[in-house]
Amino acid sequence: MKRFVVLCVALLISLFSRGAFAQEGLTKIADNVYSYVDVKNGSPANSFAANAGIIVGKDGIVVIDTLISAKEAQRFIKDIRRVSDKPIRYVVNTHYHLDHAFGNAEFARLGAVIVSHANDRKNLESNGEPTLKNAKNFGLTDEDMAGTTIALPTLTFTERMTMELGGERIELIYVAPSHTSGSILVHLPDKKLLFAGDILFTDFHPFMAEGDIAGWLKNLDYIAALDVERIIPGHGPLSGKKDIADMKSYLVAFDTKARELAAKSGDAAAIAAELKKSLPARAQGEWMIPYNLKAKYLKEKTD
Numbered sequence: 001m002k003r004f005v006v007l008c009v010a011l012l013i014s015l016f017s018r019g020a021f022a023q024e025g026l027t028k029i030a031d032n033v034y035s036y037v038d039v040k041n042g043s044p045a046n047s048f049a050a051n052a053g054i055i056v057g058k059d060g061i062v063v064i065d066t067l068i069s070a071k072e073a074q075r076f077i078k079d080i081r082r083v084s085d086k087p088i089r090y091v092v093n094t095h096y097h098l099d100h101a102f103g104n105a106e107f108a109r110l111g112a113v114i115v116s117h118a119n120d121r122k123n124l125e126s127n128g129e130p131t132l133k134n135a136k137n138f139g140l141t142d143e144d145m146a147g148t149t150i151a152l153p154t155l156t157f158t159e160r161m162t163m164e165l166g167g168e169r170i171e172l173i174y175v176a177p178s179h180t181s182g183s184i185l186v187h188l189p190d191k192k193l194l195f196a197g198d199i200l201f202t203d204f205h206p207f208m209a210e211g212d213i214a215g216w217l218k219n220l221d222y223i224a225a226l227d228v229e230r231i232i233p234g235h236g237p238l239s240g241k242k243d244i245a246d247m248k249s250y251l252v253a254f255d256t257k258a259r260e261l262a263a264k265s266g267d268a269a270a271i272a273a274e275l276k277k278s279l280p281a282r283a284q285g286e287w288m289i290p291y292n293l294k295a296k297y298l299k300e301k302t303d
């Protein structure tokens, strides 16, 4: 009896702890599609809460983004192996930023071909190594980045690319420069599903330092007209068309107000406090407001 009680308690504890960590591991989004979504721990070592996912075809797996480090990629690979033991054939980088592409080498080692837009291959080629060397500036320790090396995409495209992996059709789409000059959308038309990368941040203040606002709005309009029901953002929970509209409002509000305020003052903290009042509310990443101001709007003034 005593043993039975101990067993029940152990079972309950394991159930509760699974519940408490329900956001950990890959979430099934649709048949053959799994992703990290709604990651709450936004620390640098936890890939700034970046989402990443997989599409499992009959012949193998396509990985969408690879997280921030070798260690994080290994965690991802472990989670992938809980879902499927098929070979990992391709990695698609939605863009070149560290939290989406610095895990590439771990997948290349398994034989995966890494695919990106030509512009962001160039961006990773010129910025990858310096960023890795200065990872401390992003709040990352040597231990966080242990074993991390940059692996560049070996296959690139400029407008569109279609992948057909054992019954799963995947369209890689480039609309215009946006979050970066080579950010792409990953569309699964048969599933009405889209991986938006960092073209969509939901409930996170977006990183806009390299943003091309006009092109970014074009991307959001493109998504709004697309036949999709569910959207996996680069950061945040599983999203939909309403989040695309919110993202558009955010970018327009930020861009308009930041230009207006930056024309009058160079005080990033004061402008950020003022900006916050007029921006749509977002629960996470508030530090991005002064960062974006300094890196884009105040910088444009002095350039």
Ligand SMILES: [Zn+2]
Pocket (backbone or CB within 6 Å): 095, 097, 179, 198, 207, 234
């Ligand atoms: Zn990004």
